[in-house]
Amino acid sequence: MPEVTIYHNPGCGTSRNTLAIIRHAGIEPQVIEYLKTPPTKAQLCKLVADAGLSVRDLLRTKEPLFAELRLAESRWSDDQLLDIIGQHPILMNRPIVVTPLGTKLCRPRSEAVLEILPVPKVSPFTKEDGEQVIDTGERRGK
Template identity: 60%
Template sequence: MIMDVVIYHNPSCGTSRNTLALIRHAGIEPTVIDYLSTPPGREELAAMIRGAGLTVREAVRENGTPYAELGLEDPALSDDQLLTAMLDHPILINRPFVVTPIGTRLARPSEAVLDILPADAFMGPFVKEDGEAVLDENGRRLV
């Protein structure tokens, strides 16, 4: 299948790996961007967050990041301040963001990516790394 898909990926993240595998299971080879080494620009990041229907705060990753040390829990911080922190410390960008012509999603859980991939693209079952079945033998969504 030919479809322009971009995934902002962290190969050490199981959710990101499962999302990438689901995209490939649809017969799509996406553009894979290791966002930790090549973070998106400010406008691109803001557009992805808006496109996914999230607030900037909802797109900030807390666990395993300098979130607390940077005082990012402060509700008085503006979206601009949060975006600056995310760009200065890309580990703060929640992952994986996926952008397709159908839409943008923060694929948490990984099966959220199914909302923005062609439904008829899947042939056969898909099981996540942890053994959770996502697609049945006919490629239909289970979760």
């Protein structure tokens, strides 16, 4: 089975649903609880680049610390923001999933993970809130 990694926060419903979808697909991923084991700056840079995100896309703007540190201000460089995320991993948007088909921030919808799962079509899945997820079987090309 190809390696799949999820940067996970068990306190986040979207992250829990994403992890459950991965497991529902028959994959046991490497689970990195990034609040306990924050990614290094180099790992963050790679995640951002591989997912096609900006560093600002990686920030949780609704986290109170975001406002407290005034991170919306344009004065912060990407390098500085990466350092801040490293110091305060709660500021990292989640979950981020890495598979052989790519890297994806699976927010705001956990079913976004289906695009990069290295398996055929997944059977219907019911999220925590009762919403059903139907997989179209479409996957991202590497």
